[in-house]
Amino acid sequence: MVHGMPTSAEVALERPERTAAEVNEEIRALLSRSGGLLSGEQRRAYQRLVNEWAAASPGSAA
Template sequence: MPPNASGLGSVRSSAVLNEDIRALWERAGGRLNPEQRAEYEQLVVEWAEAVRAEVMEAA
């Protein structure tokens, strides 16, 4: 289960998630298959949640 699927938010920072997204694209050679696309979409959602949480925490 992805870390944010429990509704508790991301447990990874936006920086870590950004690195995961970049690594996925690098492994895929710039072309995502359907499984990788699903992983990418989940990472982007988790990244956006982490960014929001970090902004709220900083405020």
């Protein structure tokens, strides 16, 4: 931890990795709740989820 802020490696250790299917379910829920129109905060969450989904997908280079 640097200056009280966890590093990305420390954060990754704190939460278990999710499967692509689990992340996809969260993406679908986000889009359903928003009615397909994402606010700025929701767009950032969506992008984070898409990146997580890509990393968890079979055959990803992650």
